[in-house]
Structures are given as C-alpha cells and as structure tokens.
Amino acid sequence: MIPAAFDYVRPSTVDEAVAALVAGGEDAKVLGGGQSLMPVLRLRMGAPSVLVDCSRIDELKGISDAGGAIVIGAGVTHDDVEKSALVREHVALLAKVTATVADRQIRHRGTLGGALAHADPAGDQPGTALALGATFTIAGPAGRRTVPASEFFVDYFTTAVGPDEVLVSVSFPKHAGWGAHYERFNRTAQAWAIVGAAATVRMDGGTIAEARVALTNMGPSPVRATTVEAALVGVSTLAGIAAAAAHAADGTRPTGDIHADPEYREHLARVLTRRAVAAAAGI
Amino acid sequence: MTEVVDTPTAFGRPIRRKEDAKLLHGRTNWTDNIQLPGTLHMAMVRSPMAHARIAKVDVTAALARPGVIAAYSAADLGELNSGVPCVWPVSGDDTVMPPFPALATDKVRHVGDVVAVVLATSAAAAEDAIESVDVEYEALPAVVGMLDALSPGSALVHDQATNNTCYVYDLGGGYDEAAAKADVIVKRRFVNQRLIPSFMEPRAVVAAPMGMSDEMTIWTSTQIPHVLRVLLTLVTGIPEQNLRVVAPDVGGGFGGKLQIYREEILALQLARKLGRPVKWTETRSENMVATHHGRDQIQDIELAATKDGTFLGLKVTLLANMGAYLGIITPGTPLLGMFMFPGIYKMDAYQFRCTGVFTNTTQTDAYRGAGRPEATFAIERIVDELAAELGIEPMELRRRNWITHEEFPYTTVAGLTYDTGNYEAATAKALDMFGYDELRAEQKRRREAGDPVQLGIGISTFTEMCGLAPSRTLGALKYAAGGWEHCTIRLLPTGKAELVTGTSPHGQGHETAWSQIASSIIGIPVEDIDVVHGDTGRAPYGMDTYGSRSLAVGGQAIKKAADRLVENARLIAAHQLECAPEDLEFVEGTFKVKGDPEKATPIQAVAWAAFSAHNLPDGVEPMISGAATVDPEDFSYPHGTHLAAMEVDTETGKVRLRKYVCVDDVGIQVNPMIVEGQVHGGVAQGVGQALYEGAEYDPDGNLLTASLADYLIPSAADLPTFETGTTVTPSTTHSLGTKGVGEAGAIASTPAIINGIVDALRPLGVTDVLMPASPQNVWRAIQAAKGGAA
Numbered sequence A: 001m002i003p004a005a006f007d008y009v010r011p012s013t014v015d016e017a018v019a020a021l022v023a024g025g026e027d028a029k030v031l032g033g034g035q036s037l038m039p040v041l042r043l044r045m046g047a048p049s050v051l052v053d054c055s056r057i058d059e060l061k062g063i064s065d066a067g068g069a070i071v072i073g074a075g076v077t078h079d080d081v082e083k084s085a086l087v088r089e090h091v092a093l094l095a096k097v098t099a100t101v102a103d104r105q106i107r108h109r110g111t112l113g114g115a116l117a118h119a120d121p122a123g124d125q126p127g128t129a130l131a132l133g134a135t136f137t138i139a140g141p142a143g144r145r146t147v148p149a150s151e152f153f154v155d156y157f158t159t160a161v162g163p164d165e166v167l168v169s170v171s172f173p174k175h176a177g178w179g180a181h182y183e184r185f186n187r188t189a190q191a192w193a194i195v196g197a198a199a200t201v202r203m204d205g206g207t208i209a210e211a212r213v214a215l216t217n218m219g220p221s222p223v224r225a226t227t228v229e230a231a232l233v234g235v236s237t238l239a240g241i242a243a244a245a246a247h248a249a250d251g252t253r254p255t256g257d258i259h260a261d262p263e264y265r266e267h268l269a270r271v272l273t274r275r276a277v278a279a280a281a282g283i
Numbered sequence B: 001m002t003e004v005v006d007t008p009t010a011f012g013r014p015i016r017r018k019e020d021a022k023l024l025h026g027r028t029n030w031t032d033n034i035q036l037p038g039t040l041h042m043a044m045v046r047s048p049m050a051h052a053r054i055a056k057v058d059v060t061a062a063l064a065r066p067g068v069i070a071a072y073s074a075a076d077l078g079e080l081n082s083g084v085p086c087v088w089p090v091s092g093d094d095t096v097m098p099p100f101p102a103l104a105t106d107k108v109r110h111v112g113d114v115v116a117v118v119l120a121t122s123a124a125a126a127e128d129a130i131e132s133v134d135v136e137y138e139a140l141p142a143v144v145g146m147l148d149a150l151s152p153g154s155a156l157v158h159d160q161a162t163n164n165t166c167y168v169y170d171l172g173g174g175y176d177e178a179a180a181k182a183d184v185i186v187k188r189r190f191v192n193q194r195l196i197p198s199f200m201e202p203r204a205v206v207a208a209p210m211g212m213s214d215e216m217t218i219w220t221s222t223q224i225p226h227v228l229r230v231l232l233t234l235v236t237g238i239p240e241q242n243l244r245v246v247a248p249d250v251g252g253g254f255g256g257k258l259q260i261y262r263e264e265i266l267a268l269q270l271a272r273k274l275g276r277p278v279k280w281t282e283t284r285s286e287n288m289v290a291t292h293h294g295r296d297q298i299q300d301i302e303l304a305a306t307k308d309g310t311f312l313g314l315k316v317t318l319l320a321n322m323g324a325y326l327g328i329i330t331p332g333t334p335l336l337g338m339f340m341f342p343g344i345y346k347m348d349a350y351q352f353r354c355t356g357v358f359t360n361t362t363q364t365d366a367y368r369g370a371g372r373p374e375a376t377f378a379i380e381r382i383v384d385e386l387a388a389e390l391g392i393e394p395m396e397l398r399r400r401n402w403i404t405h406e407e408f409p410y411t412t413v414a415g416l417t418y419d420t421g422n423y424e425a426a427t428a429k430a431l432d433m434f435g436y437d438e439l440r441a442e443q444k445r446r447r448e449a450g451d452p453v454q455l456g457i458g459i460s461t462f463t464e465m466c467g468l469a470p471s472r473t474l475g476a477l478k479y480a481a482g483g484w485e486h487c488t489i490r491l492l493p494t495g496k497a498e499l500v501t502g503t504s505p506h507g508q509g510h511e512t513a514w515s516q517i518a519s520s521i522i523g524i525p526v527e528d529i530d531v532v533h534g535d536t537g538r539a540p541y542g543m544d545t546y547g548s549r550s551l552a553v554g555g556q557a558i559k560k561a562a563d564r565l566v567e568n569a570r571l572i573a574a575h576q577l578e579c580a581p582e583d584l585e586f587v588e589g590t591f592k593v594k595g596d597p598e599k600a601t602p603i604q605a606v607a608w609a610a611f612s613a614h615n616l617p618d619g620v621e622p623m624i625s626g627a628a629t630v631d632p633e634d635f636s637y638p639h640g641t642h643l644a645a646m647e648v649d650t651e652t653g654k655v656r657l658r659k660y661v662c663v664d665d666v667g668i669q670v671n672p673m674i675v676e677g678q679v680h681g682g683v684a685q686g687v688g689q690a691l692y693e694g695a696e697y698d699p700d701g702n703l704l705t706a707s708l709a710d711y712l713i714p715s716a717a718d719l720p721t722f723e724t725g726t727t728v729t730p731s732t733t734h735s736l737g738t739k740g741v742g743e744a745g746a747i748a749s750t751p752a753i754i755n756g757i758v759d760a761l762r763p764l765g766v767t768d769v770l771m772p773a774s775p776q777n778v779w780r781a782i783q784a785a786k787g788g789a790a
C-alpha cells in the first residue's frame, strides 16, 4: 500500500500546470483531490513519474453565474458544489447527485473536475453533466478549447482531456425551477452506485414539459436516456412515467460484477428511472 | 438499553470501560507503532495464481535494489523454512495433514500464498523490491468449489493425497429409524458462505533479538500470545524460556488472530538469523487473501417430524472448506458446531457427518462463533421451513419442541448437558419488546394489499456453547492443548493490586470487567487494580482469548485467586486485631472482628503490614497474593431470542432491516454495558453475514472480493438501533454464574435476518435466499419462484 516513488510539483497557475505536464511527458498526471488517484497509486495500478498538484490554482476554485449557465471550476470540492446556493437554484440535479458521493470526508477533498476527468463508470456526476448538456473548458499547450459533454466522455476512465491538458472548468446550463431527483442503488451506505438514475423535469401544470435523464454505471461511459426523455414529454401519470421508463435500458451495455449482472442492472435502470422521474415530477 | 442495577460492589454495574480513554485518545500501543533501532522491514512475494508449480524463484535482482539487506526463497531459507502447525487433527491418523511451509516450496496453492520474502531498511524499499523477485509459475488447474474438488478426476491440491478430502468425521446415528416414523421430512441445502474476519487493526509483527542475551521477543497482533509461544518454540527450536511473546494493544481479532501465521514464523526466524529486529505489517489487500477466512460450508439438512410438529430426528451432512492448508484449528472449526445443530430442541435422533475438503483458496479457521453460527443457522432455518410445511406458526413450533425451563439440566441428543436456561422467559420478553402481534398484523395487511414492499418476521431462538473448554473434553476431541485459565492477584504495598490474567483481550473490556470481579471480592476500588495481560514475560500462564472463554473460564480463576488472596490477608489481619482468623468478617474491603465493629482494619493496611513484615504471625510469609488455575467443569450455554422485522422491496430485491430486538440470557452479568456492547457488535457482524459479506472466487481461484470496496461490511449508517434486553438465568456449572457473550450476537442474528426475508417472500413461493442476501440474490430468488409458479 505504498506508491512507487514519483516527483511532485505544485503550480499556481493553469499555464504552469500545462508546462509541468509537457515537461513531465507521457507519465505525468494531474493531482486533484487525490481521492481516486491515490488509491490507484497505493495499489500500484499506476506509477506516474510526476504528479502535478492542481489543488492550489485559484482559477480552478470558483463557482460563478455566467448568465445562461453556472460555471464551476474543476478544483471545486464536492462539498462546495453540494452547498452552493447558485448550484442548488440553477442546477439542482447536480447538487442532489453530488450529495450522494462517497462520504463527508471524501466530499471535502474530492473535486468535481477530478470526478469528471476520472470518468469512473460508477461515478455519480458524469451522467448528470451529460444529460444537462454541460460544456468543458480544457487548457493545453495549444491554448484553451471547449468540448461539449457529448464528446467529453469517451470510454472507461477515458475522456477528451489529453495527457498534457488540464480541465479548467465545467459550464452547466441553468435549469432553474426544474424538479430533480437521484435514485442511487447501492448495497451499503458508502458503496459506489450499482446503478443510478438521475432525472430532472420541467413541469407545465401537472404535465412533464421537458425531461433530462441520466444513468450511472450502465455502460463504459455515462448514459443519457434520450428515448425515455422523449417519451416523457406530455406525460402526467405514473403509468405514463412507467411506460417511458421501460425504455431506460435500451441501447445500454452494462457490465456484470459480483453485485449485479447485466440483466439485473437493466432491470434496475427501468425501476430506478421510473422512481426518479416520479419523484422529480412530484407525480 | 442497559438496565441500571444498584449493587453493593462494582460487580454488576454498567461502569465505563477503563481502556476506552486510551483508545479514544490514540495513546495505544499497536504493534506497528513499535520502532526499534536497526529494524528491517519485511515484504512478502505473494502468488498471483491459485494453483501452479513453482518453476523458479530468483531473488538476485531484488537484492540489488536500494535498501535491500536480504531476500529469500524457500530454497534459500532451507531449514529455517518452518511449517505452520495444525494442532487439531480431529480424526487422528485418518486426517490428511499436508505440510504448510512458511514459504511455498513446490507449488503455490492459493492466491496470496508466499514464495519469497524481502527485507529492507524501509517498508517502501521492501515493497519496491518485491517487484524484482523473478518467479516463474507453471499454471495448474485451480480447484475452487468444494463440489468440484470432490468430483472424480479433479486436480489435487496436495499431490501426496489421492483426492481432496481432508477427513470425514461422524457423530450420532439412528436417524433413519427416527425418519421412518415421521409424517414429514424437510430437506434443504444451505450454503453458509465464506467470510473474511475484518478486524480494524491489520496483522502486524515485530521480532527482535534482545541485546546480548539469548532472548528473542516477538510483539504480534494476536489473540493467543501464550499458545503462540508454545507453538513458535516447537516450530523454530528457540527454547521456550528464551522466547517472550507480547500482544500489545490489539485492535480486534474475531478469531482471525487465533492463529500461528507464517509471517510470524518468518519474522522470528529472520530476526534471529540476521540479528536485527524484523517488522511486518500487512496491507488491507494482503489481509483479504492471507489472513484466514471463516465459515464456508455446504449443509445438507434433514428434519423429520410428526404432523403435530414434534421433532423426531435431525440429519446433518456437511462439506467444510479447509482451503489450501490447515491452520491451527482448521479441521476442528466445523466440529465446534457439531454439538449445536440440535440447538434448544428435544428430539430422539441426531446424525452428523462432516467432510473436510481442500481447495485452492485461503485456509479457513475460526471466525466469531466458529462452527456454532453455521449450526445455529441450519437449525433455525430448517425449523422455519418445517413450520411452513406444516402450517404451524414458527414460534409455536419452537415452543412445542424446546426444552422447558423445568427440564434442566438436560442432556441433548448430541450429548451435551445444558445446565440451565429459560427459553420461555427470554422469548416472552422479546415478543413483547418487538410488538410481535402488531407486526404480524401489518404483514397481513401488506400481503393483502399486494404492497411492493413486503414485511417479514425472522426468528432465531438460539443457544451456544461457551467457555472453551474442559481439558478432558478437548483431549477426547484430539485437540492438542487444554482449556484451563490462570489468574494471579498481587496486593501491592500501598494497597493497590495487580491482576495477572492469562486471557488476552483485543477490544472486549477485560481490564474493566476483571477489575470489577476482583474489586467485589478483595474490596479495593476498581481504579486501584491494574490488569496485566498479553505478555508471556509478565503473565506467564494462560490459554488466551477465543470461544467466549475469557469470563466463563478466566473469570472463575479470578474469583478463586481473589478468594485465596482474602484468606491469606485474613491471617495477617487476625494477627493485627489479636483474634482468630475465623472471628473476622470481611465486608467491603475491611476485616472486622465479629461482634466488635470498632476493631477493624482495611485490607490496604494489611497490605502494608505484609510488606513491612515487622509483625507477621508465625509461619506467614511477607506479601499477599492469591493465584488459581481453573479447568472448567463444563461448557456454559447462553441462549436468547432474536427477532428481526425485514422489509423487502420485491421490485428490486433490496431489503431493509427495520427493527431488531434481542433478549439474551448470558447468566450473571459483570458489566451490563459491556454485555450490551458485545451483543451489538455481534449482531452487526451476523447481519453482515446475512446481508453484505461473502468472499467470492472466480473459476480460476482469484478472489473477487479482494478489497473493502467489494467485500462489503455494514457501517452504522446501514443498521438500525438494536433493541437489546436480557434475562438472567445463572449458570450452575460456573462459579460466578456467568456464561459468556462474545459470540452470541453473531451466532444468533444471521438466521433471524434470513428467516425474516424468506418469511416476507414465502407467499411468492420463495423458500430460501442465498447469503449474502444482496439485492441481486433476493431478486433472483423472487424471479426463480415466479418462473417456477408459471
């Protein structure tokens, strides 16, 4: 449980961080809150030559209102995301999902950027970023670029962030007034989600006008249940929600492990989606 | 809740544990905190394969790494590569007892088996260097499941044997005749899954030569310093008088530290060979594959009864997984449950057979309850199944068959004599606390409404055997050692006392409870008594802590030693007070002349007189102490009634333990708060087995649950507040009337939980769920029942 030796640098700007990554070459790694990376190092499943600690870069820290969107720095901790009044008002689903991540200690260290860049299939937040249409600002040797969520998550633990790049911030379009709920299915309180269904809906009277539905751990990368979203428009009954949720597992490729085989995960996706949408819609 | 009892002495009071301030403030002396100059850190090269021939082990490259001082394969170690001993060969000559070398020689036999060892000047350097040890394996087919292991043509875990059977052990008989008279026979196959004892403090060991002397000291996180000393002497040849074993503060054990481990042997041998301290602390990942596992039985159970529910006979056929090697009591562990399958019930016939099976998995051995949880699970589950078959309310069926309180002492069909018990009283209290009738009414409502969340009520009316053990019984079972316990109490000049015990606590609160017992007899305050334990240099005699024996056996030694101390003090007090010893009464620490209360002396003053020795009666030696070694007359038999209300989400299979009530009868209680704590922890662990825990291997013998992210242990967030109560039926075979409580919760709770889940789902056709009753396992059971009905 002792990592192999590595070098350590702690830049104070994004440019310095990128320079350190370039200098470090292929094996350099960004260190955010360390809650996913350090276990990997301790188990010697990875042995980077240099860690570029981005935890003291001011630019990665803030949460701001950018008019139509809320912009969250990659280095903002889960705890700060969860408690932010801006996030709670405009991106309620993200606040709810983040509150379920791990335990309090980990939420005080782990960061939104780290969780999204890590892209664990069982991670709670990537699906929400996808379903809400977030955009990602990434800095690299060639300058900055923005990437839509639909192109950000590539595969198991793989995103659009290159080895010499730093995720700077994530911009979430405002969804003020939308109902939101996350159904997270796990075996013990502190365990990772076996499956999760995150739903946020805009109601028009008693009817669903718009819906966004994301699934956790239903494939190598997060899933947006677009068929369900479409089928929910105009629905105002539990039966209608159930009919829409029956499509939740369509097109997914969940894995099997000791906690759940693919068939059971698909079943859970349908049940949890129904429950999440019903709770978000207040139906 | 702890009931507050007003007692004249400290005995019986729920006083706070003395040891907790130290634990809570981090002033503990864990083995890993021990820093000796010149220490070498040891790291293990472990097999990634479950079964392979070792073609080559070359440590040359590791020796060249920075900080590395030594590295050895089995061949390099030669004669120092001692074997791990098994002290319980159960059926004598018939048991296959394969060698268990500290470093594997010809083959590796489970993932985590050790092929080489590296010693370096830092733990980091040692861990870096193990990657440079060059090992070539030739893979062999892995023998993983017990049924596969026993099928003809299976690969062999041990080449010298002709099959993978370790032993076959039989007890009892006459089942067929009993079954012939039966109206109904229920048969079930239960799987009592493999568990990993997950104590908080991982194993750790420091071994060191002591200066220029011949003495070697080994500090190790163990439950059994005394037994370990004998075994280490036998396997290393270090003379017993030169070997000191210390168990410093030990952070939990649950049976997992009732072992002699290869890492302990290696640390000791290498410290002696290199003349330097050697230290090793296991990582959690190592713990999962290298600390012994528990349980792992396939149980074929048959219960024969009349149609009014009278039990006639019980047949138990077990396969017990030994794993790849035999640890200290691997073969004997399932047999500790052998006597307990009939539980609290009367019947005419009992027939038991256990087959020990070798597989390419980590060795099994004792884990909290050791044999008795498996037995209790089987009987309490099959009784529920019979109740369903006969349409008799499950508690009523138990009532019709249990031993009533007038019938004690009662000799069971398994041959044990239960001294006392009152199952009626414990059950009545539990039913009342639980609100049994209201919950049954709610269950009915939910069933009728077709509620997706169904309610089930789980019952477990258990007994167990504590207080290992009468030495003669152990001898008859072919266990190598005895089951006595020792205590010495020394009165110090200033009127304080040292109580030297042979028990070895690792979280149980002995320091407090033992002080309470001694205080109540010798009359000095609890805080004036220091309990000395866990160090063969300071507490030379003992049999250590396991099998709920410490109070049941060790407590009797404390009482006897304290009584003797008082008698020794009485001689001096009488001399001081100028009367005959028998004219003195001893009340709350003061000797008083009967009929003349003015003439009195506190025991503290007597202690000083014994120290100064200026004026002692003729023939009385200076200083006062009392010592006793007690071999228990019999086991003790705690019992209780545990009730669980289980909510089952039939859509997802997820279960929720809504309410848990238990009433335990552990006899006389020395400290009710400690009793409550033991019950809480035990119940949590038993719920862990029922719902969360389970070591799983893939077909190649890789442990899939190799970290605490996959091997799930419940936390406080997953459990309700347990409602505990007690009844008190004193044991008549133990001088304090106590019985033992260390394992009761873990033994009783698992079947209560599973019975509750099956009770909730029985209308759907479910008759069993696999443990752990994970959502997927419950959902699959529901799907299978639906499929069967369609």
Ligand SMILES: Cc1cc2nc3c(=O)[nH]c(=O)nc-3n(C[C@H](O)[C@H](O)[C@H](O)COP(=O)(O)OP(=O)(O)OC[C@H]3O[C@@H](n4cnc5c(N)ncnc54)[C@H](O)[C@@H]3O)c2cc1C
Pocket (backbone or CB within 6 Å): A029, A030, A031, A032, A033, A034, A035, A036, A037, A038, A039, A054, A074, A075, A100, A101, A102, A103, A106, A109, A110, A111, A112, A113, A114, A115, A117, A118, A120, A122, A123, A124, A125, A161, A165, A166, A167, A168, A190, A191, A192, A193
């Ligand atoms: C016991 C435990 C339980 C957990 N349970 C959950 C859970 O239930 N649900 C859940 O979603 N998560 C869980 N987590 C993970 C937690 O949420 C982590 O905080 C998160 O995954 C990673 O964030 P971090 O800031 O710690 O990133 P780090 O561990 O520092 O880094 C993770 C990865 O992201 C990269 N990275 C980090 N920041 C940046 C950046 N700014 N730019 C580019 N790359 C970057 C790193 O190089 C690394 O590859 C758990 C973690 C632990 C230890």
